[in-house]
Amino acid sequence: MSKDIIHIKEIILKAAQNAIQETGNEPEPELTKKIDWPIKCSVGPGLEGAIACESKIGYVNGSKGWLVYRGYNIFDLCAYSNFEEVSFLLLHGRLPNSCELETYKQKLINYGNLNKTLRLLMAFPVEKMHVMAALRLGTNLMRQEFTILDTEEGKPDINDAIASDEDSIAMETIPFGSNHAVYEFDKQDTRWFKKTKAEEKARQSIDSIGFEACYHLIAGVSVIVAAISRIHSGKLPLEPNPDLSFAGNLLYMISGKIPSPIEERIMDYCSSYIKDSFWQTPFRT
Structure with a gap:
């Protein structure tokens, strides 16, 4: 050090x-x-x-x-x-051991390979878009690549469907103060992911099976953010470097340069501020 x-x-x-x-x-x-x-x-x-x-x-x-x-x-x-340890802590309620940390880091690297999503994103005039609009578009494209939610196959069963679109406020019925939120995240629910038989078998051996969606978002959003930054600068997106940490990769994919250890550590400090108490925007809405 x-x-x-x-x-x-x-x-x-x-x-x-x-x-x-x-x-x-x-x-x-x-x-x-x-x-x-x-x-x-x-x-x-x-x-x-x-x-x-x-x-x-x-x-x-x-x-x-x-x-x-x-x-x-x-x-x-x-x-x-570092960022990986803190994000794992927030998701799982405890800090990872060395084996869990290495597995988690590898997942973030693997899930950061979004070649198809980035190709689709670059088909749009990203350089003219606001960065948040471009990020929203990129996230939706990532959802289409990795899930079946936007296909006929992903159409919910009539017993599971709700009265309004999932992106709007479901207020057709009077709120009764239920013990659980309507959209509560079920950590065991992976039915929406595209997966081969081999992937399904492999996932059954991982305790954190239901958190794959979170892993995809954490890895994918950072790649999309970096890609948008480079496109706005007239440059092509870069793939993650498997030899770098999450913070180091974010700097590398934006700048195109391998960050120094101190730059990487400072980004770790900045990115560790990833949770306060409650995201107010959806509640106010």
Whole structure:
């Protein structure tokens, strides 16, 4: 580990100490308790006081300066972990062991090979599009490549279908305060993925079988983002380099240059901020 990287680590740990000292006079928050749904709450301006959901993933306390992922303080994760470890933690609720980490890294590399998706994306005037519009298009094209959701084969059974399109707000029926969300992610549900018999057999031996969609999104979105950046710069997209980390690959696929260890580590710090407590946009909508 270089002196520069060690120095950055020391800066992070020092910032953690300062945050603790500066908020030392703030009262300790009460432990969060399980909510007994349905509930009544008073909502103020800006949805102040609204309770949207329960989460075991992220916890934010602004007055104490806390940002916690699955029980780990963000300062500790930035100082001692990388993007792959933090994203695995958010998905699975625990840090990976060495074998799980290597398997996960390899999956992100493999799922970053989106040649067909990128060819389709480049058929559109991406260089004239807003980056978020291009990202939305690229993600939809990736969905078509890896799933059957947009085909007749993916048409849901009448018993599984809902009253409105999955991209709109399903409010044809009165909300009853159910114990589970309508669109709750089932980690065992992989029926929408295109797969060969060999792939299906291989997946049965992996405990994280239902998280393949998340792995595809994590790997694929980074590749699409980098491709859009290069297209906007008049350059062709690059494939991921299997010898680089996730953070290193993002820099490489954007710049075309192998990043230095310190550049790679700084990107790790930046990309580790990947979860606060709740994504407000769909709730407000």
